[in-house]
Amino acid sequence: MYRYNEVDARIVGERVAQFRDQTRRFLAGELSEEEFRPLRLMNGLYIQRHAPMLRVAIPYGHFSSHQMRKLAHIARTYDKGYAHFTTRQNVQFNWPALENVPDILAELADVEMHAIQTSGNCVRNTTTDAFAGVAADELLDPRPWCEIIRQWSTLHPEFAYLPRKFKIAVSGSLEDRAATWVHDIGLQVVRNADGEVGFRVLVGGGLGRTPVIGEQVREFLPGEHLLTYLDAVLRVYNRFGRRDNKYKARIKILVKAMTVEGFAAKVEDEWQHLKDGAATLRAQDIAHFASFFTAPAYEVLPPHPVELTAAMDAQPAFVRWLERNTRAHRQPGYRAVVLSLKKTGVPPGDITAEQMDAVAGMAERFGFGEIRAAHEQNLILPDVREQDLFALWTLAREWGFATPNIGLLTDMICCPGGDFCGLANAKSIPVAEAIQRRFDDLDYLHDLGEIDCNLSGCINACGHHHIGHIGILGVDKNGEEWYQITLGGSQGNLASLGKVIGPSFAQADIPEVFEKILGVYIARRQAGERFIETVRRIGLVPFKESVYAQHH
Incomplete structure (x- = not known):
């Protein structure tokens, strides 16, 4: 694991002291709500429906038992005794009192953690495969590269006020488990014919209001040029991205407007000024970061003990x-x-x-x-x-950690929804629970096989509903909570976006709708065929017919 050096510790310590003073001034009435807002967002603090929410960074999802114990202590001391792990490999505390947040940040700093850049229009937490470094199908450990990106992007003065938030994911395996196709930048580790390590660069993916699968802008980027090329991409975005309309401010909108060829040409143009410059990674730089991610002291063990x-x-x-x-x-x-x-x-x-x-x-x-x-x-x-x-x-x-449902229907991705989030149109947690209760029979779940079910309480898609095999989106209909169903989404190497099957449903109807969808799959699947494969083969019509036949 990466360990803080003296500079890291000092930066984080100074940030805590700075925010402590800003919070004091706000609580004393010396800073207005409007003045305090950007300051709290820089420190991962949101004001949610009921209370502040603090989002703590877990760089590329990697942390230690020592850090976990600190998170437990914070949950117990400053919150309601629990925390929430997010789809960005971060952790959130939903009930901290505002006056305690500087103390929480100071406690986090003690164990080399912080909440910097977990919010705002900046480069957010870089994510990767949770099995990085141990996966059997790994070409190269992506974590040193994630750490390089993290250090480059943290407090980068040029990219502190981008048109909109910015997310980067890195995959180092044959199977993409980092959802690189639906990130602002997706980096896939590849080797060229000469055995050199580099990256396939995807740009302009994303979910939210306008879901888009990313496009390849470069087939092979040599590793040493990673940061200069990222600089070039972000400069083009910073310069041409829209700031007049936050719904059209993400890089995916810019790539579509410029066309991927036009965007890539602008990046190449910008890169000519940066290539081989100060941010070029030397072999010793790469080796330095790789040295933090050495394999632990494994024993030589016989298989099948x-x-x-x-x-x-x-x-x-x-x-x-x-x-x-x-x-x-x-x-x-x-x-x-x-x-x-x-x-x-x-x-x-x-x-x-x-x-x-x-x-x-x-x-x-x-x-x-x-x-x-x-x-x-x-x-x-x-x-x-x-x-x-x-x-x-x-x-x-x-x-309570042994539910054998990983990859099955009840292993749902779900945002906090209307129970917590001020942006949500609808609750998501009760819907997830209703589905879990309806499909609690493990034999049935195993017979259904792999199904990704993702649930978002609003169009911002924090629950990644677009890339669920079955996606659920909470929508507001005249002040009532309704749910739209999509089918056919997926992440991984064959990433695709789900399509809406038709009009939305009341919350109480969702388990029954699922029964019908799964009934079509069971009736129509071929031997060994996964749910997503059946959907791709037969299309949406049979599912629509079954769902809406008796429904209306």
């Missing part, structure tokens, strides 16, 4: 969990384990302070004290010995 095979023979439920909630590891004798935050009745991504402490303990007992936050709102223990999997499963069950 007796502890594992014996437990598999004795416990069918354990076998099901192994299949769904663990992943192949590049090191023989180890697995990566997903701790599900999708237990029925719990808002997706929510976790109590006690559970956070428990996860920290598991990370130390069964790994090397490392934890990952996935954009699917689950947590990952990246390095678990196969011989320890049964003991971990037993403990995870006690703490």
Whole structure:
């Protein structure tokens, strides 16, 4: 893991002191609401429906058991005893008192954490594959590159006031698990014919009001030119992006307006002034950042240890969990384990302070004290010995982390929605819970197979509904909450946007609508065909006919 140096610590410490003074002045009436707003947003503080919300950065979703314990302490001391993991691999506290926020930021600084650039029109938290560094299909560990981007983008004076927020994702594996196609910039690690490492650069993806799949602007960018090229992209955006209309301010709108060829030409033009300049990465720079992400002290272990095979023979439920909630590891004798935050009745991504402490303990007992936050709102223990999997499963069950539903219908991505968010048109958490309760039969879920269900409470699409195989969007109809259904979205290598199937539904009807959609899939699927494959093959009409036949 990356560790702060003296400069990092000083910058974060100074920011805490600065914000403490700004908060004091605001509470004393010396700063107006309007003057304080940009200052609080620079420190990740939003004013939500009921209370302030503090968003804490977890760079590329990577943190330690020590940091997790601090988050638990903050939840217990300054909040209502829980926190929420987001689709940006960050963590949010929903109920801090404004006067306590400087103290919270000071506590975070003690463990090398902060809330800088988790809000505002700047480069937000760079995200990556939650299995980075351990995935069996990895070409190259993307985390050193994420750290390079993080250091370049944090407090970058030129990009502090972009036309709109800006999100970058990096993928280093054969399968894109970082949703690079729907980010402002998506970087995919590739090797060219000479074996040199570089990036395929995608620009202009995004969800929200106008969902767009990104476009390739460069097939191969040599690694040493990463920052100068990113500078060029952001300069073009900063110069030509719209500032007159926030709904048309994202880079995706600019790329569409200029055409991808026109945009790429402008970037190449700008890059000529920057290429080989001061921000060019030398081999020793890359090596320096890579040195923070060395493999832990793995043991040489035999595959399929007796502890594992014996437990598999004795416990069918354990076998099901192994299949769904663990992943192949590049090191023989180890697995990566997903701790599900999708237990029925719990808002997706929510976790109590006690559970956070428990996860920290598991990370130390069964790994090397490392934890990952996935954009699917689950947590990952990246390095678990196969011989320890049964003991971990037993403990995870006690703490509510062992629901064997990863990748299945009830492993939903869901924003906080109208229960918390001032922007939401509709509640999302009760809808997620209604679906989880209706489809609580694990045998049925496993028979349905992989289905990504994503739910957003408004058009801003924090729940990534556009790229769910089944997407749900909360809409306002004359002051009432209704829900639109989309089908056919997906993330990964074949990223696609879902299409709306027809008029929206009342909240109470959603579970029944799902029954009908899934009924069509079961009736029409071919052997071994996943839900998304059936949708792509037969189209939306059979689903529409079934859903709306008796509905109207």
